[in-house]
Amino acid sequence: MQKEYKTITEISGPLVFAEVDEPVGYDEIVEIETADGETRNGQVLESTSDHVAIQVFEGTAGIDRESSVRFIGETMKMDLTEDLLGRVLSGSGEPIDGGPDIEPDEKRDIVGEAINPFSREYPEEFIQTGVSAIDGMNTLVRGQKLPIFSASGLPHNDLALQIARQATVPEEAKGEDGDDEGSEFAVIFGAMGITAEEANEFMDDFERTGALERSVVFMNLADDPAVERTITPRLALTTAEYLAFDKGYHVLVILTDMTNYCEALREIGAAREEVPGRRGYPGYMYTDLAQLYERAGRIEGREGSVTQIPILTMPGDDDTHPIPDLTGYITEGQIYIDRDLNSQGVKPPIYVLPSLSRLMDDGIGEGLTRADHADVSDQLYAAYAEGEDLRDLVNIVGREALSERDNKYLDFADRFEEEFVDQGFDTDRSIDETLDLGWELLSMFPKAELNRIDEDLIEEHYIDEETAEEVTAD
């Protein structure tokens, strides 16, 4: 069915309203042709027996009442094929790399169906990112959704690139049926409203490291239409699911910047005159974001996996803002990028205390990473938290007023940031190196202080001062 109408009654922001005399399906794709022959794409947001509301992806500028409206009779689909790997597409899925047309093996609805919770497999294969603050303290596993909470002017992109470059699944962490030759990831990169400069940074890195060959890039830049941003991540995730669950790839999806995506949602909500929720964002933003973030995971009996690293910039560095807040409520943890650490030159400036990986507990330990991993990370957390607390106090009373014990914790907090967290964007540390470094720092304390660590593990790993000297003497 391709019925054409010239019945536009109202144009408002990104929305167009038109009268119809035949029923149109909810969510269906619409083509609008302007008087000067340009075609815009849109989607049905509300359908009644005599009129429809249409959301136009490329903006409504240039549309008038004379424009014609065509209903395609189907919902939005993504063209899928393995040949997408290596390609660069626009935010609405059109090739922009000058390469050949996409010859799809299959077309699939971009509003993916929910994975049946009964069909999921719990993610527990450790991904080594080579970043100590992540691997040691907030371990990422295959099939997890772990966002980066950042803010404007911070190097979240460098961290995302470092992860994309270094992420591997070490031999021992693969499950029993863990087979697969390539422990490398296929990378899906979905850009929403980022600057051309940022985009170049990503593309250069992909090209320099040869990662582009195993990547699919979706680019919606800052000067591209805002409403298009609502479909870019859906195209990216539909591609990710296809590569993972049909073609057996382990897919890493990087979505940046989710804040721009949410702004686009707010714009559409405002145009529809909806009752706004917190700070003007739509009341359904939780559900909408969940429909993106939940498209990560593993499925029983399927090879591949979808791991998501969405990036968002917190307006006003405020993590109670609805965008980070709702994200945190949906994702399986979060990595905080911190402004203070960044100005101290810590690279990557990850603030581990509020960071969290909820799937860590099942992904680490004997046979996965190392038997001491959980205890070491617990103890590092506790010690760093105590050191951080004392920093406030020391500003008031001075170091001399503190006990010897307290001073140790202060020293520890400094060394933790300087040696453990600050490793540079080009250093790739194995999990053994990370944990050994943890022991080196923890051995600043007497054994009795290490109350989170099993006594046997302390005996095995604790570095006594004498032995420490031997090591350095070597």
Add this chain to the structure above:
Amino acid sequence: MSQATESDVREDGVIESVSGPVVTAKDLDARMNDVVYVGNEGLMGEVIEIEGNITTIQVYEETSDVSPGEPVESTGAPLSVDLGPGMLDSIYDGVQRPLDVLEEKMNSAFLDRGVDAPGIDLEKTWEFTPTVEEGDEVEPGDVVGTVPETPSIDHKVMVPPDFEGGEVVAAESGDFDVETAVVELDNGEEITMHQEWPVREARPSLEKQTPTTPLVSGQRILDGLFPIAKGGTAAIPGPFGSGKTVTQHQLAKWADADIVVYVGCGERGNEMTEVIEDFPELEDPVTGNALMDRTCLIANTSNMPVAARESCVYTGITIAEYFRDMGYDVALMADSTSRWAEAMREISSRLEEMPGEEGYPAYLAARLSEFYERAGYFENINGTEGSVSVIGAVSPPGGDFSEPVTQNTLRIVKTFWALDADLAERRHFPAINWNESYSLYRDQLDPWFEDNVAADWPEQRQWAIDTLDEEAELQEIVQLVGKDALPEDQQLTLEVARYLREAWLQQNAFHDVDTFCEPEKTYRILGAIKTFNDEAFDALDAGVPVEELIEIEAVPRLNRIGVQEDYNEYVDELESDIESQLRELY
């Protein structure tokens, strides 16, 4: 969900408009809350508003591609659940469709739409043993027989509450499917193992009683400081990542309920998968059987249709009430009630209702209290006693407890477990803030703890509370002047309080032993810390400097009691070591 019985033929309607989960239909002959099938694919929905000729429907499935003009068919019956053997050890979506059956029927790991399935297997046979014989008089609610549903639970087959009852004329024992009459009454009523009940209506009971037995959770801070009663209500509010789900999972695993109904309402898929994978392997501390044998799961995750999220808590509580009627103690966890409230808000805003506070509908408070009112310790209509305890997680935006869902919940529930982002950040788990939390059941449960654990349970607890209070006050001073500026006795109090936090309040949910702590062990850990306290203050009085007191070899061992399986021996030795090491100092 229940296959609505087509009681009377009703007029079909046609779709007038579609907007997300809300569809309106013209000329539909249906009553409020009736279940309807929408569109060519027959998507399940429920009537939520009738205005003149226009009926508004919330649809429990995705509505992409559905058009005006498609038909709508009414079933003439309200949204109901199927009740009968086979509910335990299963996992449902928000309208009680078994997710394992859906996977099979759809032949896909993704949830397709337009597929329905009954809540219990109508063909499977169960071994029925009557508990009545010919000539017995039975009334509504009476138990007429039993079925071994799982190794843990005998399912009681009851006269449905809406039957009249009468004299038994036939009672068969043997293997039957759930639709076959197993007991017949003289008035012609036939009792099968299957009944239906509308989810939005509480099942009848005789009377609500004051609960006096704790729902023992095996979590030290809960049993020790903020206990919930069997038949009680509790709320766990907290920002993201503070431990709501882990606490709910801990309760589902270790609480001494007969039956657990776990409702995953608008939360993560993987969290439900975790339960499905873990519970069959974990041992029920009471029966020794697999935990799954006492568990019914309802999973309507955040990405599943929002209307079915709205109904999932009702599906859950109706199933809970049904087991209560058998005389069981049921615990229901709802994670998270905020997502349920948001589903209400989303539907309400599509209906263009007048919004109340923060866009929530004006009836938010009423719905919340109706729901929690279905909890309680009951005398059932068949004379047995049973309970439904309800523990609801609340996810306040920005972690701010002043928002409407938290506030309206706190007005109803009697136990408040306040999660604290600060504690979670420093990995103090469970991150339940001991200064803010409360339990209004404490006094009425004390006799139970005195009789079953230790006669001085309330005194010991009071000592712990006082010490923690004092710590909170002292901490304010320490923030200004540092610890060393305090007098020695206060320094010692801080040290004792530290052990209360680290050895008693903290509990690692992921440690094989520490994850569950019986009340006796909770009591002994506290006792050991108290021993240190008393002995150390004696030593201090005798002139021993505080630094020496806190440095004795034995004290740090307090932190290791939690992980000891044979804790009695360990504590005995530790207490005597503390005693002797401290006494050596003077």
